[in-house]
Amino acid sequence: MSENQIMKISVSRYRPETDKEPYLQDFEVPYRKETSLLEALNYIKDFLEPELSFRWSCRMAVCGSCGMMVNGVPKLACKTFLRDYAGKSMKIEPLANFPIERDLVVDISDFIEKLERIKPYIIPSKEDENKPLTEGYIQTPQQMTSYLQFAQCINCGICYAACPQYKLNKNFIGPAALTLAYRYNIDSRDAGAAERMKLLSLDEGVWSCTFVGYCSQVCPKHVDPASAIQLGKKASAIDYVIKMFKPGEEE
Amino acid sequence: MSTRRSDEPIYWGLFGFGGMVIAFALPAILTLMILQGFGVDCFKLAAIAKTWWGAGALFVIVSASMWHGFHRIYHGLHDLCIHTTRVHHYVLYGLAVIFSLAALVIYASKFFGWCA
Numbered sequence: 001m002s003e004n005q006i007m008k009i010s011v012s013r014y015r016p017e018t019d020k021e022p023y024l025q026d027f028e029v030p031y032r033k034e035t036s037l038l039e040a041l042n043y044i045k046d047f048l049e050p051e052l053s054f055r056w057s058c059r060m061a062v063c064g065s066c067g068m069m070v071n072g073v074p075k076l077a078c079k080t081f082l083r084d085y086a087g088k089s090m091k092i093e094p095l096a097n098f099p100i101e102r103d104l105v106v107d108i109s110d111f112i113e114k115l116e117r118i119k120p121y122i123i124p125s126k127e128d129e130n131k132p133l134t135e136g137y138i139q140t141p142q143q144m145t146s147y148l149q150f151a152q153c154i155n156c157g158i159c160y161a162a163c164p165q166y167k168l169n170k171n172f173i174g175p176a177a178l179t180l181a182y183r184y185n186i187d188s189r190d191a192g193a194a195e196r197m198k199l200l201s202l203d204e205g206v207w208s209c210t211f212v213g214y215c216s217q218v219c220p221k222h223v224d225p226a227s228a229i230q231l232g233k234k235a236s237a238i239d240y241v242i243k244m245f246k247p248g249e250e251e
Numbered sequence: 252m253s254t255r256r257s258d259e260p261i262y263w264g265l266f267g268f269g270g271m272v273i274a275f276a277l278p279a280i281l282t283l284m285i286l287q288g289f290g291v292d293c294f295k296l297a298a299i300a301k302t303w304w305g306a307g308a309l310f311v312i313v314s315a316s317m318w319h320g321f322h323r324i325y326h327g328l329h330d331l332c333i334h335t336t337r338v339h340h341y342v343l344y345g346l347a348v349i350f351s352l353a354a355l356v357i358y359a360s361k362f363f364g365w366c367a
Contacts, residue, residue, distance in 0.1 A: 164330065198256075207259035210326045237260035 004030045007082050009040060011052065012093040014100050022100060024091070025049070031082040037092070038066055038077040041104075054104035061220055064156030068104050069093040074161035076220045096161040108157045114173050115155065118181040118199055123192030143188040150183035150228050152221040159215035159225050165208050172208040173199065175215040175225035182228040185235065197239050206232040262322050262344065269319025276312045306358040314351035321347040 007029050014022035027048050029040045038056055045052045057063040059078050066077040071091050082090070098106035128137065159175035160166050166174045173181075181200055185193040200206050209229045216226040283294055299305035321343045328335050359365075 168329065168332065198254075201256050202253060203255075203257040203259065204253065205257070207257040207263070210330060212330075233260075233263060236257075237264055240256070240260035243256075 004032060005086065007031050007040065007085065008089040009044070010089065010091045011041075011044065011104070012091075013052070013103055014094075015051075015102060022093075029082070033081075033083045035082045036078050037068075037070065037075075037080040037082065037090070040082055041077060041092070052104075053102045062154060064154035067095045067156040067158045067161065069096055069161065074158040074218050076156060076158070079220050095157055097163070097167050098157065098160070106157075108160075110170065111155075111157050111160055111174065111176065114177040115180065118173065118177050118184075118196055119192055120177075120180040120184060122184065122187060122190045123195065124189070125191035128189070128191070137189045139188055146188075147183045147186050150179050150223055153180060153183075153223050153225075154221055156220065158218050158220060162214040162218045164212055164214070165210060169204070169208060171204045173202075173205050175209075175229065176223075178206055178209070178232055179223060179225040179228035182232045182235070185232075197236065200232050201236045201239065206236055209233075262318070262325075265315065265318035265347075266322035269315035269317070269322075272312055272315040273319055276308075277316060280309075280312060300358060300361045301364070303362060306362040310351075310354050310358045313354040314347075317347045317350040317354075318344075 009027050009029050010024040011027060012022045013019070013025045027044050029035075029043050029048075031040060036059075038059060041052065041054055041056075045054075054066065054068070054077070056066040056077065058065070061076050061079045064076075067074060068077055069075075069092070070077075070080055071085075071088075072093075074095060077092075092104065094100045094104045094106045095108075098108055098110070101107050122137075124137075153176055155176060157176070163172075163175055166172050178200065181196045184190045185196055185200075206229050209226070211226060211230060213226040216224045219225060283296055286293070287296055300309055325335060325339060325343045328339060333339075
């Protein structure tokens, strides 16, 4: 590949104080084989359109800030390379299924609220609570392996942009939050499964998922939320049967 | 957001069971029936339906397939942007019940010899 080819990038612009609705603005960006979309957007901001707004931070698929739609597919800008679109053009839009704040910046507070509601942290058992840290939370490598894949989530919201069920019903707790609920439920150090099960077992919980699986296809960290939700359905169904025979167990 | 526990585990359970039945048993049954159409009746299907275990197995296969199929349609409606209500729920799962009962009556009549 020759140095400095040119890519035509159409970027969705929306400034609420002047624009009624989003529109596309075209830019021509020089790129090399290692140029990421995030670098291209920074080139646009530095040299072509200083007012362009987009979120970013780490540049290496860790912070989860730079999720956006690339030719209709939700992706991290830092993990998307212009070379893969050579000979084509690129259309960059804000992450789908979230309200747009400005240009490529979306308001993900709905996702964050749902994430908080499933308590994405270790809830210790009464016995573990008072033990010193060195004693209470010991875990074997095997116990860690069981949830490790689901713990790779960076909360980028890409799975919410991909989910057709979330698009139709904003009450759906959604892929990432349900995955993290499952991730903590199967952590050997956690004792909060019963608390989270109440949310998981709602119609808006795991049962709103129809296993389309697009979330797992687009996840930049290969978390496989679709699998976590199906396992969550299994756990919720088993819990349903147990509660049927032991209704008094409810605290 | 509601706080009521979903009753979906029942339907999802039947759906999952029906899916397994469809994957394993239905191709075999269909193959046997097509073969029978060509005059090859190596398993004597009609005779099997007259045994209690044969009639029972056929009932389970038909009924579980119905629960699987109507569950798919119910959730498929949602995917087609048709907002489902309790009416859709009762109509579709009601059809699964009706077909299951029909299968039960037909196989029971074969087994007890109520009809030829």
